[in-house]
Every structure is written in C-alpha cells, then in structure tokens.
Amino acid sequence: MNKNKIRWGILGCGRIARKFAADLSLVNGAELYAIASHRKENALEFASAYHVPFVYDDYEDMLKNENIDVVYIATTHNFHYENTLLSLHYGKAVLCEKAFAENADQAIEMIQFARSKKLFLMEALWTRFLxxxxxxxxxxxxxxxxxxxxxxxxxxxxxxxxxxxxxxxxxxxxxxxxxxxxxxxxxxxxxxxxxxxxxxxxxxxxxxxxxxxxxxxxxxxxxxxxxxxxxxxxxxxxxxxxxxxxxxxxxxxxxxxxxxxxxxxxxxxxxxxxxxxYTGGFGLHFEITHVMDCLYAGKTESNMMSHADSLLLMQTMDEVKKQARVNF
Ligand SMILES: NC(=O)c1ccc[n+]([C@@H]2O[C@H](COP(=O)([O-])OP(=O)(O)OC[C@H]3O[C@@H](n4cnc5c(N)ncnc54)[C@H](OP(=O)(O)O)[C@@H]3O)[C@@H](O)[C@H]2O)c1
CATH class of the missing domain: 3.30.360.10 (Dihydrodipicolinate Reductase; domain 2)
Structure with a gap:
C-alpha cells in the first residue's frame, strides 16, 4: 500500500473497540477514519471521544466509504463471520477480533474469501505481538x-x-x-x-x-x-x-x-x-503496528498470526467441544 496514512474503520463500538481506538492513536501513520455502531447515541459519543470524522449507525454504510483501507471487527463472536465477509466484499482489509469465528467451517470460508479477493485478513490475537x-x-x-x-x-x-x-x-x-x-x-x-x-x-x-x-x-x-x-x-x-x-x-x-x-x-x-x-497503551498497538507493516508491504496474510494459526485454533476448539460431548 503506497500511502503515508492507513485509514481504519471500526465495526462495532463496545468495550474493546474503545481500547483499540485509544491505542490506534499511538501508531504512526494510523488514522481512525470511521466508526460504525448500531446504537446511534453510542456511535456519536464514541466518535466524539476519539475524534473520528465519519460516523455511521449502519455497518454496511460505513463499508461503502471507499477511503477506508482496513476494518477492525470488534463485535461479538457470533457476528465475526458475517462482518468479515461483508467487509471483504467491500474490498477492505480485515483485522477480526478473537475468537476468529464460531467454528472452523466459518473460518475456512472467511480465509478462502479473503484469498479470492487478495485482501489482508488476520485474527486480532494480540498476545502474539506482545x-x-x-x-x-x-x-x-x-x-x-x-x-x-x-x-x-x-x-x-x-x-x-x-x-x-x-x-x-x-x-x-x-x-x-x-x-x-x-x-x-x-x-x-x-x-x-x-x-x-x-x-x-x-x-x-x-x-x-x-x-x-x-x-x-x-x-x-x-x-x-x-x-x-x-x-x-x-x-x-x-x-x-x-x-x-x-x-x-x-x-x-x-x-x-x-x-x-x-x-x-x-x-x-x-x-x-x-x-x-513494554511501553504505553493497553498493548493493542503492537498488533496494529504489525497489521500496518503487512499492509505497507502488500501482504494478504501475516507471518506471525497466519490463516493456518487461526484455523488450527478454531479446529482445536471444535475438537474440545466434540470431546466434551457438547454441541453449541
Ligand atoms: N483483545 C482483547 O483484549 C479483548 C478484550 C475483550 C474482548 N475482546 C473481543 O472483542 C470482541 C468484542 O468484545 P467486547 O467486550 O468489546 O464486547 P461488547 O462490549 O459486549 O460488544 C461489542 C459490540 O458487539 C455488538 N453487540 C453486543 N451485544 C450485541 C447484541 N446483543 N446484539 C447485537 N450486537 C451486539 C455491539 O455493536 P454496536 O456497537 O454496533 O452496537 C457492541 O458494541 C469479542 O470478540 C471479544 O472476544 C478482545
């Protein structure tokens, strides 16, 4: 990506999104450009607190903004699959919170779609970068x-x-x-x-x-x-x-x-x-910096938290549920 700044959008403005927004300001070249929350009041308050120029109360409307380079998905686990597919559909790179998906089948589809679109996709397993x-x-x-x-x-x-x-x-x-x-x-x-x-x-x-x-x-x-x-x-x-x-x-x-x-x-x-x-912030700036480096280098996958890493995590959690004879 040949740019001085990388423009981020945040999809879902709950608790972790606030920490993410704060840590984004610590990373050179990162701009918090847009946010979307289904709760309008929350969206406005969040945008005001973190000085975000573009505010949406509909995720798809935010994704239609062509100036956004990368989307951070900070919704609950059940939405990661559909939010990731929608963001990729609109041509955005994606950093998706853990757990990556509800199960390995969803994770496979997310990875395959990102690859078919030649877009960056990574799970926000922040520990990996600390x-x-x-x-x-x-x-x-x-x-x-x-x-x-x-x-x-x-x-x-x-x-x-x-x-x-x-x-x-x-x-x-x-x-x-x-x-x-x-x-x-x-x-x-x-x-x-x-x-x-x-x-x-x-x-x-x-x-x-x-x-x-x-x-x-x-x-x-x-x-x-x-x-x-x-x-x-x-x-x-x-x-x-x-x-x-x-x-x-x-x-x-x-x-x-x-x-x-x-x-x-x-x-x-x-x-x-x-x-x-260890310096500054909540510690999310390490993963953010890594994503920015990947985007600048034109990568579609991280070598530190790879698609295979996320898939193995999901497959292992599926197996844990299976061995516990629990299906939910
Ligand atoms: N890296 C970390 O340290 C860390 C820490 C905590 C959580 N996480 C991960 O971050 C993600 C979000 O966690 P969180 O604690 O920030 O969650 P949260 O505050 O409960 O909510 C996150 C967002 O999900 C949407 N949401 C929540 N409840 C919903 C409902 N009943 N129906 C529809 N949408 C709903 C909301 O989006 P709107 O804004 O659009 O309403 C909300 O802002 C999870 O994947 C979690 O595992 C990571």
Missing part, C-alpha cells in the same frame, strides 16, 4: 529450558455484575472457551503445536454456554498441556512452560502486556525475573 510473548519464544528457541514437556495454562474469573451480557448468551456465541479459553489453547499450540490427542470436560450454564472447560492436550513425544478456562472461579491467569532443563512462567494475566517473565534453570524454587520492555 514483547513478553516474543521474549518467551526466543528463550524457548535458545534451548535454555530444554525440550518442553509440560504446560499449564489457566484463565478464569468470576464476571462482575456489569460484565458484558455476551459472556453468557448462547445467541452471541458466549461461554468461556471462545472468549478466554482461546488464549490458553493459543499458548499450547504456539509452544507445542497441534495436539495428537485431546480430552476435555465442560460445565454448562443454564443459558447453555460453557461456564468452565478443562482440557488436556497430549502429544506423541510425551508432552502434555493442561488448559483450563472458567467463569465460575477466580484463577491466577498464568502460563507455566516446563522443559527438560528449566521452566518459564508468564505471571498473572499472561495474555496481556507483562513487564517481566520468570525463568528457572536450577530447580523449581530457583528462579530469576527477566525484564521485558
């Missing part, structure tokens, strides 16, 4: 903890009374797996790859979404990842990665920006902290 995650990957690649054999990835909290209604609503593709379990699975897939076997168990809510999901991923080389996500208990949101020579721990809120991670190479009680350079 400095501490990259430091963790470098440490593992250096061999300092040896071959990874065991992982424990946990993400759980009891939602506050003012938490978004989407968390528990079946029709909005709610439940802990797609919303927060996705991060625990992402960790296991990034470090250990596709599991050879999956076992899982779910506790369902009266609204027929998973309140809690426990997963065991096992690998033919003997490695195991234990992942848990829950809305019925508060957990330390940590990722523990242990190998034949040592371990790395990503401390609480492992999926979000961290200023340090822990490394142990002489027994479990003997650890040191590795500082990680």
């Amino acid at each position: 400095p501490h995650f990259i430091t963790m990957q470098e440490l593992i690649a250096s061999g300092i903890i040896g071959e990874v054999k065991t992982m424990m990835n946990a993400f759980g909290y009891i939602p506050a009374p003012d938490a978004p209604a989407r968390l528990m609503k079946k029709e909005l593709a709610g439940g802990s797996l797609l919303d927060i379990g996705v991060y625990t699975i992402f960790m296991a897939l990034q470090v250990l790859g596709k599991p050879d076997h999956i076992q899982s168990q779910m506790t369902m809510s009266p609204t027929e979404v998973d309140l809690q999901t426990a997963m065991i991923f096992s690998y033919n080389n003997g490695a195991v990842a234990q992942n848990i996500c829950t809305y019925q208990a508060n957990l330390a949101v940590e990722s523990f990665i242990s190998g034949t020579k040592g371990f790395i721990k990503l401390p609480h809120r492992f999926h979000a920006p961290l200023e340090f991670i822990e490394l142990g190479t002489h027994g479990i009680l003997n650890k040191k902290t590795i500082p990680v350079k």
Whole structure:
C-alpha cells in the first residue's frame, strides 16, 4: 500500500473497540477514519471521544466509504463471520477480533474469501505481538529450558455484575472457551503445536454456554498441556512452560502486556525475573503496528498470526467441544 496514512474503520463500538481506538492513536501513520455502531447515541459519543470524522449507525454504510483501507471487527463472536465477509466484499482489509469465528467451517470460508479477493485478513490475537510473548519464544528457541514437556495454562474469573451480557448468551456465541479459553489453547499450540490427542470436560450454564472447560492436550513425544478456562472461579491467569532443563512462567494475566517473565534453570524454587520492555497503551498497538507493516508491504496474510494459526485454533476448539460431548 503506497500511502503515508492507513485509514481504519471500526465495526462495532463496545468495550474493546474503545481500547483499540485509544491505542490506534499511538501508531504512526494510523488514522481512525470511521466508526460504525448500531446504537446511534453510542456511535456519536464514541466518535466524539476519539475524534473520528465519519460516523455511521449502519455497518454496511460505513463499508461503502471507499477511503477506508482496513476494518477492525470488534463485535461479538457470533457476528465475526458475517462482518468479515461483508467487509471483504467491500474490498477492505480485515483485522477480526478473537475468537476468529464460531467454528472452523466459518473460518475456512472467511480465509478462502479473503484469498479470492487478495485482501489482508488476520485474527486480532494480540498476545502474539506482545514483547513478553516474543521474549518467551526466543528463550524457548535458545534451548535454555530444554525440550518442553509440560504446560499449564489457566484463565478464569468470576464476571462482575456489569460484565458484558455476551459472556453468557448462547445467541452471541458466549461461554468461556471462545472468549478466554482461546488464549490458553493459543499458548499450547504456539509452544507445542497441534495436539495428537485431546480430552476435555465442560460445565454448562443454564443459558447453555460453557461456564468452565478443562482440557488436556497430549502429544506423541510425551508432552502434555493442561488448559483450563472458567467463569465460575477466580484463577491466577498464568502460563507455566516446563522443559527438560528449566521452566518459564508468564505471571498473572499472561495474555496481556507483562513487564517481566520468570525463568528457572536450577530447580523449581530457583528462579530469576527477566525484564521485558513494554511501553504505553493497553498493548493493542503492537498488533496494529504489525497489521500496518503487512499492509505497507502488500501482504494478504501475516507471518506471525497466519490463516493456518487461526484455523488450527478454531479446529482445536471444535475438537474440545466434540470431546466434551457438547454441541453449541
Ligand atoms: N483483545 C482483547 O483484549 C479483548 C478484550 C475483550 C474482548 N475482546 C473481543 O472483542 C470482541 C468484542 O468484545 P467486547 O467486550 O468489546 O464486547 P461488547 O462490549 O459486549 O460488544 C461489542 C459490540 O458487539 C455488538 N453487540 C453486543 N451485544 C450485541 C447484541 N446483543 N446484539 C447485537 N450486537 C451486539 C455491539 O455493536 P454496536 O456497537 O454496533 O452496537 C457492541 O458494541 C469479542 O470478540 C471479544 O472476544 C478482545
């Protein structure tokens, strides 16, 4: 893309869209050009708060604006598929929030359509671009903890009374797996790859979404990842990665920006902290910068969060549901 500025549109103006809009202002060359929210009052207030010149209360009307280069989809999970297809139809590059889709079949269609249109498409799995995650990957690649054999990835909290209604609503593709379990699975897939076997168990809510999901991923080389996500208990949101020579721990809120991670190479009680350079914002500016770099380079797919990465995530979540004998 031969441009000084890249013009962004935001589709769906809820909670994460506000953080995204704030972090967009930290990225050189990024312009928040348009937003769309079905709630007119919300759209106007959002546009005023983030100084957005073009405001719409209809998604398709925004997508008809030919000056928008890339659309950030920040709607609930159930809408990602249709919002992505519509944005691609209007010739926009797309950054779509996690979970990418409701299931792998939708993800395949989204990817195929983007490829047929030669348009950029990426899942907004922000953790992938955070400095501490990259430091963790470098440490593992250096061999300092040896071959990874065991992982424990946990993400759980009891939602506050003012938490978004989407968390528990079946029709909005709610439940802990797609919303927060996705991060625990992402960790296991990034470090250990596709599991050879999956076992899982779910506790369902009266609204027929998973309140809690426990997963065991096992690998033919003997490695195991234990992942848990829950809305019925508060957990330390940590990722523990242990190998034949040592371990790395990503401390609480492992999926979000961290200023340090822990490394142990002489027994479990003997650890040191590795500082990680993190500057500014909520941490979404790292993924935004990456998308901008891809667009400037004329890429239609990210090499850091590829279509195959998103597809494997969705296929794995489908398998987790299948193994738990739950169909929702
Ligand atoms: N990267 C992160 O750290 C992070 C954090 C939180 C969430 N997320 C992801 O971001 C996405 C949005 O999450 P959020 O917490 O921002 O959600 P949210 O505040 O509940 O809503 C997001 C938008 O979805 C639409 N929406 C919500 N409920 C709806 C309903 N009942 N019917 C029709 N449309 C509805 C609304 O669009 P309108 O504005 O058009 O009304 C709303 O603005 C999800 O995919 C979530 O997993 C990511």
